[in-house]
Amino acid sequence: MATFTLAARVDIELDIRKSRFIGIVMPVTDRAAAMQEIDRMRQAHPNATHVCWALMAGGQSGMSDDGEPSGTAGRPMLEVLRHHELDAALAMVVRYYGGIKLGAGGLVRAYTDAIATALKQAPRIERVAQAELEIGIGYAAEPQLRHWLAQHKYPLLDSHHDALVHLRLRLPAADLEQAEETIRRMASNASIKRTI
Known part of the structure; x- marks a missing residue:
């Protein structure tokens, strides 16, 4: 099943019975980035009054009601992210209390609506599993390898030269085996190490 993430951050604002709810959805790489x-x-x-959040990030997912009654903010927001099949996505709602209590059902609706409204405006992109390769090759094969990288638009993350040319690149995980085979054809003595 395909999973999706968000292409960009979206902020919306709702006024519900005098309380102000600012809903934010955004792509994040992991839990540490979300916490920042x-x-x-x-x-x-x-x-x-509250900054509630929900995070879908593989094994690093989480949520917080930030002082709202248990289960009325973080969990409903997380369910909206799940329903949209999102990963690597953070949902936050900033609430300014307006003096009128909404009750548990009203809070669940308000937090759900804030995130659902933001997601209506948020472009989604398919999330493609990525991998990294560290390659060591002789100098003679470098021009051909760099040309191949440019043709496939694989980003070069790092390079350095010593007795060999060392390149670190990122590519879709589905391309790994084909890429390794191609690199070995270019340089039979290439050293290739998967890092992710």
């Missing part, structure tokens, strides 16, 4: 974004949001809104 949540901290930034807390710093940007120091007077907010």
Whole structure:
């Protein structure tokens, strides 16, 4: 089954019974990146009553009700991300309390609506599993290898030269075996190591 992530960050705002809900959805690489974004949001809104969040990031998923009654914010937001088959995605809602209690059902609807509304405006892209290769080849094969990388638009992450040319590149995981075979055809003595 294909999974998707978001192409860009989207912010929306809803007013529900005098409370202000700012919904944000954005792509993130992992839990550490998500925690940085949540901290930034807390710093940007120091007077907010709550900054609730939900994260879909493979084995690093999580959520927080941030002081709202248990199960009324983080879990509903996480379910919206799951429903949209998203991964590597962070949903946050900043709430400024307006003085009227919404009750548990009202809170679930408000947090769900904030994220669902933001996702309606958020372009999705298919998430392709990536891998990295570290390649060591002789100098004679370098021009041909660099030409091949450019043709396939595989990003070069790092390179250095000593007795060999060392290149580190990222490519779709599905292309790994074919890429290794092609590199070995270019340079039979190439050293190839998968790093992810």
